[in-house]
Amino acid sequence: MKDYIRSVLDVVAESPFVPLEKHARKGVLAVxxxxxxxxxxxxxxxxxxxxxxDEIDVLEHEADKIKQKIRASIPSxxxxxxxxxxxxxxxxxxxxxxxxxxASAYWMTLRPCKDLPDEIKEGFLELMAxxxxxxxxxxxxxxxxxxxxxxxxxxxxxxxxxxxVPEVExxxxxxxxxxxxxxxKIFEHESAxxxxxVCHLMGLVERIGGIADKSASAADRxxxxxxxx
Amino acid sequence: xxxxxxxxILAGLYMAxxxxxxxxxxxxxxxxxxxxxxxxxxxxIAAVFEFLGAVFFGKRVTSTxxxxxVPIDMISSIHPDIxxxxxxAAILAASxxxxxxxxxxxxxxxxxxxxxxxxxxxxxxxxxxxxxxxxIHWGALITIVASWFVSPALGAILAxxxxxxxxxxYLHRASDMPAVEKKFLFxxxxxxxxxxxxxxxxxxANAVGPLSAALNVLGVTGTEVxxxxxxxxxxxxxxxxxxxxxxxVETIGSKITELTPTRGFSAxxxxxxxxxxxxxxxxxxxxxxxxxxxxxxVGLAGGLAAVDLGVIWRIISxxxxxxxxxxxxxxxxxVGLEVIF
Numbered sequence: 428m429k430d431y432i433r434s435v436l437d438v439v440a441e442s443p444f445v446p447l448e449k450h451a452r453k454g455v456l457a458v459x460x461x462x463x464x465x466x467x468x469x470x471x472x473x474x475x476x477x478x479x480x481d482e483i484d485v486l487e488h489e490a491d492k493i494k495q496k497i498r499a500s501i502p503s504x505x506x507x508x509x510x511x512x513x514x515x516x517x518x519x520x521x522x523x524x525x526x527x528x529x530a531s532a533y534w535m536t537l538r539p540c541k542d543l544p545d546e547i548k549e550g551f552l553e554l555m556a557x558x559x560x561x562x563x564x565x566x567x568x569x570x571x572x573x574x575x576x577x578x579x580x581x582x583x584x585x586x587x588x589x590x591x592v593p594e595v596e597x598x599x600x601x602x603x604x605x606x607x608x609x610x611x612k613i614f615e616h617e618s619a620x621x622x623x624x625v626c627h628l629m630g631l632v633e634r635i636g637g638i639a640d641k642s643a644s645a646a647d648r649x650x651x652x653x654x655x656x
Numbered sequence: 657x658x659x660x661x662x663x664x665i666l667a668g669l670y671m672a673x674x675x676x677x678x679x680x681x682x683x684x685x686x687x688x689x690x691x692x693x694x695x696x697x698x699x700x701i702a703a704v705f706e707f708l709g710a711v712f713f714g715k716r717v718t719s720t721x722x723x724x725x726v727p728i729d730m731i732s733s734i735h736p737d738i739x740x741x742x743x744x745a746a747i748l749a750a751s752x753x754x755x756x757x758x759x760x761x762x763x764x765x766x767x768x769x770x771x772x773x774x775x776x777x778x779x780x781x782x783x784x785x786x787x788x789x790x791x792i793h794w795g796a797l798i799t800i801v802a803s804w805f806v807s808p809a810l811g812a813i814l815a816x817x818x819x820x821x822x823x824x825x826y827l828h829r830a831s832d833m834p835a836v837e838k839k840f841l842f843x844x845x846x847x848x849x850x851x852x853x854x855x856x857x858x859x860x861a862n863a864v865g866p867l868s869a870a871l872n873v874l875g876v877t878g879t880e881v882x883x884x885x886x887x888x889x890x891x892x893x894x895x896x897x898x899x900x901x902x903x904x905v906e907t908i909g910s911k912i913t914e915l916t917p918t919r920g921f922s923a924x925x926x927x928x929x930x931x932x933x934x935x936x937x938x939x940x941x942x943x944x945x946x947x948x949x950x951x952x953x954v955g956l957a958g959g960l961a962a963v964d965l966g967v968i969w970r971i972i973s974x975x976x977x978x979x980x981x982x983x984x985x986x987x988x989x990x991v992g993l994e995v996i997f
Contacts, residue, residue, distance in 0.1 A: 439912045442961030504966030579958045581828035
């Protein structure tokens with residue numbers, strides 16, 4: 428319906444920060460689903476794994492759509508309180524979180540988990556939990572954004588928000604340590620797992636670790652975006 | 657001749673209605689968007705203060721529209737009849753252009769339209785040899801057009817400063833943001849009254865300026881703008897707000913939720929001050945364009961998540977179109993009326 432108004436208040440453009448928060452949420456939800464998928468994988472519940480993989484697929488697709496919308500919402504005429512390039516590069520890292528969750532789920536469906544030593548299963552569950560922790564911490568960081576905007580970037584809020592960044596980075600480092608330990612264990616059992624198995628598990632470690640990597644680098648870009656305003 | 661005066665009154669009332677329904681609603685929309693006022697409260701406040709502004713402070717700009725651009729007294733001493741025809745042509749042309757713009761959602765200003773259409777009459781009077789081209793008050797016209805550029809810029813600067821001060825004093829010290837915003841919710845009640853008053857004082861002229869000139873020439877009124885004309889214009893705008901404007905307020909209010917009370921206060925306070933200053937200086941300006949300037953000011957001060965500067969070009973192109981189109985339409989209608997009467 429036409430409004431029949433002579434309004435020029437289109438000058439207030441839609442905020443990209445609201446969908447940005449939603450986008451982060453989708454990514455973390457995908458990682459949470461992945462943690463459930465991992466449990467299903469380790470316990471050999473193929474049906475549940477497939478179900479979770481489909482759900483992650485949907486979340487990743489939704490995140491992609493939000494990402495497109497954010498990109499489309501900042502043409503050159505729109506001014507933001509932050510650098511647009513910084514925002515886009517931060518968005519790209521954030522988007523990779525859901526991508527890695529999806530890649531991990533796909534990777535698990537490639538080859539069933541059979542005859543894996545319990546030690547390795549536990550290692551994967553532990554790695555997954557650590558990655559999820561990093562992603563959740565990252566989500567908390569993004570959740571602080573609205574406060575920054577509400578106070579129009581007060582020094583106090585910036586300080587509080589940026590305190591979370593090193594925490595994400597620390598959790599990411601924890602994941603790195605777990606990754607190395609798990610890879611070591613995988614090689615210790617290489618004869619039991621077999622060459623193809625080792626290859627598959629290495630890929631899985633890499634992808635789950637990628638979630639924490641991307642959470643940390645998105646947090647890092649977020650910090651640059653806030654500080655380089 | 658009575659018939660012509662009635663026609664000018666009706667066209668003036670239509671113009672007033674349109675101004676109330678659109679421009680006043682635009683100015684008040686920010687109060688609803690922040691939740692400072694309910695739609696009912698907005699209509700009541702807008703009605704009361706718009707009316708007060710029009711009646712008690714609308715005289716200066718009305719005088720400018722009536723005789724500040726075209727030397728009406730000079731024309732009336734030669735051909736009193738054509739002034740009435742010319743003013744009817746002017747108000748009809750402005751109404752027509754504003755209606756068309758509203759239909760296509762173009763950001764056209766009623767002030768620019770009426771200035772253009774009154775100028776159109778002046779030009780045709782000069783073309784017919786009633787007055788010479790140099791008799792048109794070009795100096796005043798240039799000042800008016802310059803004020804159309806100055807007012808949004810002034811709004812932007814003032815809003816930038818006000819928001820920067822609020823940010824430093826309140827936002828950056830706040831431990832409890834919602835409490836700060838709540839405080840400004842109340843202040844927005846005051847700026848709502850302020851902006852309605854300012855708007856009434858400036859925009860009533862767009863509706864009753866030509867009427868004032870016509871009645872003056874006919875000797876119905878003295879040289880002063882009579883109170884009842886301003887009352888009529890004020891009422892017309894209030895009715896426009898109550899019968900159609902509330903829908904516009906709702907639409908705008910729902911679109912600009914980004915403007916929180918601190919931001920809304922800054923933009924409204926800056927706009928109202930700039931508009932009132934221009935009313936004092938007898939300059940007809942666009943309240944809506946000034947508000948856009950003020951919102952941009954708040955945005956550039958870091959108050960908004962996203963500001964679309966693309967609007968600026970739409971406004972400027974509508975300016976450039978409005979004056980010639982309104983002038984030409986007014987001249988054509990005038991020639992047509994001259995043939996009939």
